[in-house]
Amino acid sequence: MIPYSRQSVFQEDIDAVVDVLESNFLTQGPVVPEFEKAICEYTRAQFAVAVNSGTSALHIACLSLGLGKDDYLWTVPNTFVASANCGLYCGAQVDFVDIDAQSWNIDVEKLQEKLAIAAKSGKLPKILVVVHYAGLPADMQQIHDLSKEYGFAVIEDACHALGAFYQQEPIGRCVFSDLTVFSFHPLKSITSGEGGMAVTNDAQLAAQMKMLASHGITRDESLMEKSPDGPWYYQQLYLGYNYRMSDIHAALGLSQLKRLDNFVKKRRDVTERYNKELSKLPLQLPLSSNDRSSAHHLYPLRITTSADIQRKQLFIFLRENGIGVNVHYIPVHLQPFYRKMGFREGDFPVAEQFYQSAVSIPCYPTLTEQDQQFVIESLKQFFQ
Numbered sequence: 001m002i003p004y005s006r007q008s009v010f011q012e013d014i015d016a017v018v019d020v021l022e023s024n025f026l027t028q029g030p031v032v033p034e035f036e037k038a039i040c041e042y043t044r045a046q047f048a049v050a051v052n053s054g055t056s057a058l059h060i061a062c063l064s065l066g067l068g069k070d071d072y073l074w075t076v077p078n079t080f081v082a083s084a085n086c087g088l089y090c091g092a093q094v095d096f097v098d099i100d101a102q103s104w105n106i107d108v109e110k111l112q113e114k115l116a117i118a119a120k121s122g123k124l125p126k127i128l129v130v131v132h133y134a135g136l137p138a139d140m141q142q143i144h145d146l147s148k149e150y151g152f153a154v155i156e157d158a159c160h161a162l163g164a165f166y167q168q169e170p171i172g173r174c175v176f177s178d179l180t181v182f183s184f185h186p187l188k189s190i191t192s193g194e195g196g197m198a199v200t201n202d203a204q205l206a207a208q209m210k211m212l213a214s215h216g217i218t219r220d221e222s223l224m225e226k227s228p229d230g231p232w233y234y235q236q237l238y239l240g241y242n243y244r245m246s247d248i249h250a251a252l253g254l255s256q257l258k259r260l261d262n263f264v265k266k267r268r269d270v271t272e273r274y275n276k277e278l279s280k281l282p283l284q285l286p287l288s289s290n291d292r293s294s295a296h297h298l299y300p301l302r303i304t305t306s307a308d309i310q311r312k313q314l315f316i317f318l319r320e321n322g323i324g325v326n327v328h329y330i331p332v333h334l335q336p337f338y339r340k341m342g343f344r345e346g347d348f349p350v351a352e353q354f355y356q357s358a359v360s361i362p363c364y365p366t367l368t369e370q371d372q373q374f375v376i377e378s379l380k381q382f383f384q
């Protein structure tokens, strides 16, 4: 089976992990801060907090921004459930903004309309989680302008987008957001096994997240509410969690980061070949844009004819041919858990239509030209 995605772990990654296993610290050692520093250098963000998953990073990002009961968090339905669940973890209410039919990212016009209505009813969001779907940056400039006009915070869910650029700046630079969150799950741009990171240019948010990721505890005297009893002293200031990344995971992530640009280039080559070879089929292919470059996390495509029947047929046909296709995403608001909050079919029609007609085909750095050619030929055969 040719998978839709897979990690690229090399001998140097394995060596880096073994080095940690043979060292004095498996966790809370020197490698986690090194990995954080390296991500700061790559993204040019000032602060980074490494955690055990992208989901944990979203959670502490929301908490550091003060999200709580009676607050609203908005995101898109065309994402993984974690982009929305982080709001619920904090006791807030979640709502969605539909996606744009071309970019499959948040539709800024719909956002603007929904904000105008929410302002009248006093239900403006405290946080907007912007997802860079499939690695393509969303319209951050316009979103930033709206965040200033309506006074909400912006978290970039960049779990697909480490290695992407917007207006020449790396995603994670936080030019148009308060915080950016990455995941190092094996299928993302780089992997640490499981893992995630939150980056920001705000020292206070960073300090807060650092504490929340480790039980709400600090050893920093300047943050304590009374002077320390002695050198052993620490204080718990908040109800935090154990969301720490281990040095074993950080070593893998740090080693992988050295090849990030190469990984993205390989994914871009794959993408460009598909764009060229599939252009004559009845398919809508991923958008490319001049002012931003994608990390090419996925290669989703949409069937443009009699969608719902044919998509399932195509999916089954490709799977039967040994091609591990997938669908990204089942709209979050249609998950049974979210339906219980009152969401239903028709609420976000563009995301729903996209879901009905989308298939993600194999796209990853080590996909061979031969395997890719087989995927292309299979697609051509299906539409003959």
Ligand SMILES: *Cc1c(COP(=O)(O)O)cnc(C)c1O
Binding pocket: 053, 054, 055, 056, 079, 080, 082, 083, 131, 157, 159, 160, 182, 183, 184, 185, 194, 195, 196
């Ligand atoms: C992978 C992913 C997450 C969650 O990351 P984990 O590291 O798996 O917790 C969140 N949002 C999006 C868009 C993702 O793709």
